[in-house]
Amino acid sequence: MKIAVLPGDGIGPEIVAEAVKVLNALELDFEMESAPVGGAAYALTGHPLPEATLKLAMEADAVLFGAVGDWKYDTLDRPLRPEQAILGLRKHMGLFANFRPAICYKELTHASSLKPELVAGLDILIIRELTGDIYFGQPRGRRVATDGHFPGAEEAFDTMRYSRPEIERIAHVAFQAAQKRSKRVTSVDKANVLETFQFWKDVVTEVGKQYPDVQLDHMYVDNAAMQLVKEPKRFDVVVTGNMFGDILSDEASMLTGSIGMLPSASLNAKGQGLYEPSHGSAPDIAGKNVxxxxxxxxxxxxxxxxxxxxxxxxxxxxDAVQAVLAQGLRTPDIWSEGTTRVGTAEMGDAVVAALR
Ligand SMILES: NC(=O)c1ccc[n+]([C@@H]2O[C@H](COP(=O)([O-])OP(=O)(O)OC[C@H]3O[C@@H](n4cnc5c(N)ncnc54)[C@H](O)[C@@H]3O)[C@@H](O)[C@H]2O)c1
Ligand SMILES: CC(C)[C@H](C(=O)O)[C@@H](O)C(=O)O
Ligand SMILES: [Mg+2]
Structure with a gap:
């Protein structure tokens, strides 16, 4: 078994080093090979997703990814920006199904910005479609407007689109995931305004008929954003498009205590997967062991x-993660009165020590 390890930028190398430490401590029979990605790869090779990195990822049994992005690259032409590396991996590997579980560990009930009783026992699974929507729709670009409110003015545009098979396959993933949980799916859309999401709602409803044991409801994304902080435990599986899923999963992360607690898995139809935290490269705290x-x-x-x-x-x-939290160890993002503040590396060491 081979794992491609792509640390990336900012805090990427620090957090991936801790995950590699934990994987090594399991003493299982797998090989890990690292490669540069994102801004780090751009600095080395002139491209954020070098051919060799993509090849390693495509041929591996799984990819462990840190994060990409650095403010210093924000003025590069878009194809050269670090974020293109993760978008390129998702696209080339066909990683359409993104699982972002938001689980509030009981020890972190007080780390959430919400009242403890709202998040205690929280276990939501956000399933985000990851290779379609306005993220990848063509055409996109800049031009001079020929119509609209300001003909003759410079404008920019993107294309929101979803095809029937793209919606069907992510809907099946969501219903099947719900069958293994509390058997409830909330499909989040903006069908009241957008054609793309009326179609999304129609197709999800049709697919839902094949899963009579799963209760399906629909919610507009603005309401979903509100309900997530009003009554988060009403949700079981949430399925939504690429952009809404990006936003709602960051929102949901705070229900768990911190964005630093939210893992993710991105899977393709062949069962290959890329695994990364839901957060980014956090340049504001990079290199500080926090x-x-x-x-x-x-x-x-x-x-x-x-x-x-x-x-x-x-x-x-x-279980080891649960154990270190029970020991009271906290990085600064989840620290609260009465717990012990530790750094990135100490947290990794503690997880290794807690492995049973
Ligand atoms: N998949 C990815 O690689 C990915 C995801 C999101 C953002 N990004 C990129 O990351 C860069 C920074 O973006 P951003 O600041 O909007 O989002 P971010 O997720 O990197 O950071 C947002 C806030 O959360 C904090 N944070 C994030 N991860 C943390 C962790 N593990 N522990 C403690 N605190 C943590 C940061 O310090 C920051 O205050 C940008 O270049 C962006 O494009 C990459
Ligand atoms: C870095 C960016 C392209 C990415 C996204 O928008 O998908 C990130 O925010 C994420 O959530 O993985
Ligand atoms: Mg995001």
């Missing part, structure tokens, strides 16, 4: 479960 590595460590656990057929090892990691 980033929370738990989202990345929990992503490694998802990798063991979904791509490497190592359920027991995945469970060992999740």
């Amino acid at each position: 980033a929370n590595p738990l989202a990345t460590i929990l992503s490694a656990a998802m990798m063991l479960r979904f791509s490497l057929n190592q359920e027991a090892a995945a469970q060992r990691i999740e």
Whole structure:
């Protein structure tokens, strides 16, 4: 079994180092090979997703990814920006199904910005479509407007689009995930305004008829954003498009205590997967040994479960994370009165020490 390890930028190398530490401590039989990606790869090779990195990722059994992006690259032409690396990997590998579980560990009930009783026991699964929508729709660009409110003015445009098969396959993923949970799916859309999302709603409804054991409801994205902070435990599986899923998953992360707690798995139709924290490269805290590595460590656990057929090892990691939280260890993002503040590396060491 081969794992491609792509640390990336900002806190990426720090948090991935801790996940690799934990994986090595499991003493399982897999090989890990690293490659540059994002701004780090641009600095080395002139491209954020070099051919060799893409090849390594495509040929590996799984990809462990840190994060990409750095403010200093924000003025580059778009194809050269670090973020193109993760978008390119998702597109080339066909990673259409993104799982972002928002689970509030009982020890972190007080770390959330919401009242403890609202988040205690929270376990939501956000399923975000990852290779379509306005992120990838063509055409896009800049031009001089020929119509609209200001003909003759400079304008920019993107294209929101979804095809029937794209919606069908992510809907099946969501219904099947719900069958293994509380059997409820909330499909989030903007059908009241957007044609793309009326179509989304229609197709999800049709697919839902094949899953009579799963209760389906629909919610507009603005209401969903509100309900997530009003009554988050009403949700079980949330399925939505690429852009709404990006936004709602960051919102949901705060229900768990911190964005540093939210792992993710991105899967394709062949069962290949890329595993990364849901957060970004956090340039504001990079290199300071303060980033929370738990989202990345929990992503490694998802990798063991979904791509490497190592359920027991995945469970060992999740139990170890629970144990370090129970010991009161906290990186600054989840620290609260009465707990012990630790750094990135110390948190990784503690997870290794807690492995049973
Ligand atoms: N998949 C990815 O690689 C990915 C995802 C999101 C953003 N980005 C990129 O990351 C860069 C920064 O973006 P941003 O600031 O909007 O989002 P971000 O997620 O990097 O950071 C947002 C805030 O959360 C904090 N944070 C994030 N991860 C943390 C962790 N593990 N522990 C503690 N605190 C953490 C940061 O310090 C920051 O205050 C941008 O270049 C963006 O494009 C990349
Ligand atoms: C970096 C960016 C392209 C990415 C996205 O928007 O998908 C990030 O925000 C994420 O959530 O993984
Ligand atoms: Mg995001």
